[in-house]
Amino acid sequence: MDSDQLTELILALQMIKGVGPKTVLKFFDTVKPRLILENFRNMHRNSTINRRINEGALDYQKWKSMLADARELMEKTRSYGIQILNYQDADYPDNLRSLNHYPLIIYVKGNVKALQGPSVGFIGTRRPTELGYKMAERMAYQFAKDGLTVVSGLSVGTNTAAHTGALKAGGTTVAILGHSLEQPIYPKENKDFAQEIIDNGGALMSTYSLGAIVRRQFLAARDEWESGLADGLVVVETDQNGKTESALQHAFKQGRPVGMLDHSQCPKIDDVMKIEQAIGNQEFIRKKRAMPLWDIDSLHRFEATMTKSREEFLKKSKRHKRLAEIRLF
Structure with a gap:
C-alpha cells in the first residue's frame, strides 16, 4: 500500500x-x-x-x-498547491506523531521541511501590552537566530509578534490555521504576512480539508497542534477569557516544557500584579509550572530544557511509527 x-x-x-x-x-x-x-x-x-x-x-x-x-x-x-501528509509519511512531523492523540492527515502550504527539526511555540493574548509585544518579537528573534523554528497561530497580537521576530532574524516560522488552506486567510489583515512566511521558507499548516471556513471551535482546536508541533511553549501574556489558558493546558498534557515572560524582572514595573496580562504568568511561575523568561540566559536555559525533552519526544515518535507500520504491513 x-x-x-x-x-x-x-x-x-x-x-x-x-x-x-x-x-x-x-x-x-x-x-x-x-x-x-x-x-x-x-x-x-x-x-x-x-x-x-x-x-x-x-x-x-x-x-x-x-x-x-x-x-x-x-x-x-493538490491543485491549490496544498500538500497532504498522512501520519506515516516521512515528512509528517515527528513531534505530532509523538503525541497520544494526533491528526492522521495534515495539510501544508509552503516548505514541509519547516515542520521538522527543533522548534518553539508561541501563544498569548491578542491584546498584549507594549512590553509583551516587544518581548514576544525579541524572544522569537533570538530563538530563530539559535536555529529554532517559531510556531504560532497567525492571529493578531502575540502570534504576529512571534512570526515577525522569526522573519526579522532570517529564520523559519510556521503558522497553524483554524480553516482549510484554500480559504481566505484569517485574520484578513495578515493575508500578505502569510505569503511572506511561505516566501521565506516557512509554512502554513491545517488539519482541515477543503471547504472548512474559519470557526471559533476550529481556532480553539488548533491550539492543541501549536504546542504539539513544538518542542516547548512560550506564553507571552495571558487573557482573561480563558483562551490562552486552554492552549496552555494542551502543552501540560502533552508534557511540553513551558516558559513564560516574567514581567517582574522589568525594572520599569513597580507592581506586576497591576498588569492584567501578567497576572496569570506570575501565578504559573510562582508554582514552578513554567520557567521564567526575560534575558538571553533564561532563553538559553529554556532551549536546553526543550532539547532534552525533544529527545524523549523523538523516541516516542519512533515507537508510534513502528507500531503503525505493524498495523499497516
Missing part, C-alpha cells in the same frame, strides 16, 4: 458518520488497511462502521463513492 492509497482510505473512513482518528487507528489494529480496501466485508469488523452498515447508512456502493470522493478531494487539494 502506497502513501496515496493510505491517505485515500483515511479520508474515506473519516467521511463515515462517527468515525474519527481514534476509530480509524483502532480499525487498523484489527484489520490491515490493504485488506479494508480489497474487501468490503472487512468493514463489518469495526463496531462503529458495522452499526452504520446495519442502519443502512453505508453499503458497498456508497463506500466506493466515498473512496472516489476521497481521490477527487486529494486531486483538488
Whole structure:
C-alpha cells in the first residue's frame, strides 16, 4: 500500500458518520488497511462502521463513492498547491506523531521541511501590552537566530509578534490555521504576512480539508497542534477569557516544557500584579509550572530544557511509527 492509497482510505473512513482518528487507528489494529480496501466485508469488523452498515447508512456502493470522493478531494487539494501528509509519511512531523492523540492527515502550504527539526511555540493574548509585544518579537528573534523554528497561530497580537521576530532574524516560522488552506486567510489583515512566511521558507499548516471556513471551535482546536508541533511553549501574556489558558493546558498534557515572560524582572514595573496580562504568568511561575523568561540566559536555559525533552519526544515518535507500520504491513 502506497502513501496515496493510505491517505485515500483515511479520508474515506473519516467521511463515515462517527468515525474519527481514534476509530480509524483502532480499525487498523484489527484489520490491515490493504485488506479494508480489497474487501468490503472487512468493514463489518469495526463496531462503529458495522452499526452504520446495519442502519443502512453505508453499503458497498456508497463506500466506493466515498473512496472516489476521497481521490477527487486529494486531486483538488493538490491543485491549490496544498500538500497532504498522512501520519506515516516521512515528512509528517515527528513531534505530532509523538503525541497520544494526533491528526492522521495534515495539510501544508509552503516548505514541509519547516515542520521538522527543533522548534518553539508561541501563544498569548491578542491584546498584549507594549512590553509583551516587544518581548514576544525579541524572544522569537533570538530563538530563530539559535536555529529554532517559531510556531504560532497567525492571529493578531502575540502570534504576529512571534512570526515577525522569526522573519526579522532570517529564520523559519510556521503558522497553524483554524480553516482549510484554500480559504481566505484569517485574520484578513495578515493575508500578505502569510505569503511572506511561505516566501521565506516557512509554512502554513491545517488539519482541515477543503471547504472548512474559519470557526471559533476550529481556532480553539488548533491550539492543541501549536504546542504539539513544538518542542516547548512560550506564553507571552495571558487573557482573561480563558483562551490562552486552554492552549496552555494542551502543552501540560502533552508534557511540553513551558516558559513564560516574567514581567517582574522589568525594572520599569513597580507592581506586576497591576498588569492584567501578567497576572496569570506570575501565578504559573510562582508554582514552578513554567520557567521564567526575560534575558538571553533564561532563553538559553529554556532551549536546553526543550532539547532534552525533544529527545524523549523523538523516541516516542519512533515507537508510534513502528507500531503503525505493524498495523499497516
